[in-house]
Amino acid sequence: MTLVINNVSLPSRKDNKQQLCTVICKDSQIDEIIYGPSDLPIDSPDVVNGNGDARLCHSHVHLDKCNILDECDELVSGSFQEALELTSKVKASYTYESLVSRGRHLIVESIKYGVTAMRAHVEVDRTVQFKGLDAGLRLKEEFKDLCDIGLAVFAQDPFFISPSDTEPSDNYILFQKAAGRQGISAVGSAPYVEPSTLHARRNIDYVFELALENRLHIDFHLDYNLDPNASPMIHYVIDLARKSRWTERMKGKHITIGHAPRLCLFTPEEFKQLQDAIDDLPITFVGLPQTDMYMLGREEHIKPRGTLHVPNMVKKYGLNVAMSINNIGNAFTPQGSADPLALCAFGVAIFQTGLPNDCEILFDSVSNTSKRAVGVRCGESLVIRKGDPADLIIVHGNNSIQSLVLSPSFERTVIKNGRVISSRRIIDVIDPTSFLLGHLM
Ligand SMILES: [Zn+2]
Secondary structure, three states: OEEEEEEEEOOOOOOOOOOEEEEEEEOOEEEEEEEOOOOOOOOOOOEEEOOOOEOEEEEEEEOOOOOOHHHOOOOOOOOHHHHHHHHHHHHOOOOHHHHHHHHHHHHHHHHHHOEEEEEEEEEOOOOOOOHHHHHHHHHHHHOOOOOEEEEEEEEOOOOOOOOOOOOOOHHHHHHHHHHOOOOOOEEEEOHHHOOOHHHHHHHHHHHHHHHHHHOOEEEEEEOOOOOOOOOOOHHHHHHHHHHOOHHHHOOOOOEEEEEOHHHHHOOHHHHHHHHHHHOOOOEEEEEOHHHHHHHOOOOOOOOOOOOOOHHHHHHHHOOEEEEOOEOOOEOOEOOOOOOHHHHHHHHHHHOOOOOHHHHHHHHHHHOHHHHHHOOOOOOOOOOOOOOOEOOEEEEOOOOOHHHHHHOOOOOEEEEEOOEEEEEEOOOOOOOHHHOOOOOOO
């Protein structure tokens, strides 16, 4: 099957930003790029007319606790503890059907924004057991031609219930069973929920053991604080990766570190040490600014707030840093949409930069860096090339990466495996002559 994308600009071609191109996709790959205008008709069903390209990926999204705000008790304090309690209460009422339905809605919304790959977290614990995982597996199969869904079995709850526990609870036993299931690609946890630092380390040990045993990626929620006195756990993860000879034994498998706002407090020397310690380890940080900015730094004395500074970490220290949406419509992140490009625009304000180079870093963080972090095949750079997978979006109305990041268009055509899978255009129904001057209520 051949798909011709006509009249498109490839804005990351720095030598000639506005040059229009024709991109020909054949057999799920980009087969040819012709620079200059084409005389192919633009209304042919196999021709997509547009100006802008992107490849988007959620490197971190919770499939099983999306859009549950309406089912939660009312938010009172907005604190993390309250979010945990409200979410746990809703979790107890999850059914397989409700999980499939909500997850499906999130995936469809994401695809319309241009997301063709995602790492989806599904929690496994004594409350929800395998319901989220089973729903995730069904959705992965259902959407296999439209979106690469990598499932991460995730422990949001602690393995150890009380500070005196020396053996893990059934939360861990269930997690261990889930890690052996067919069809999952990662295991992950939130060690900070454990009752002590010692237990948090054991949590990390267990996740490493299961990842090595089942050849899975690792995905931690780590260093989720802005406390200068809290010892960063990232060093323990790096030490364990070295001790387990991860690079040699786990080729193609990655370790992702979500949140980690504690790193915002690092001095340049500490960042340099981190860079040296990571060296060739396949570690990618995943900034989750929607949640971090909403949830952390509520105490008067901690302000200002913080989230991983994506452009600086990439430019100054050469670290791999992706960015993702994390949650949609729940007590941890009640605001925001599933649009990774909206996240980029948010990043411009948080990181206080709209420079072209920084916009490219932000865009890369929700596209290629995100795909690499979760082990999905992608092109080598933002410039599409012959032989790349034909997974693209055309963002109609944006003609450079800077414009995509600063003000992303709503109108998008999404292409997966060389086939148009979604097209969203605005139909302007406003008739200016019918307006009366005054306020619309
Ligand atoms: Zn998360």
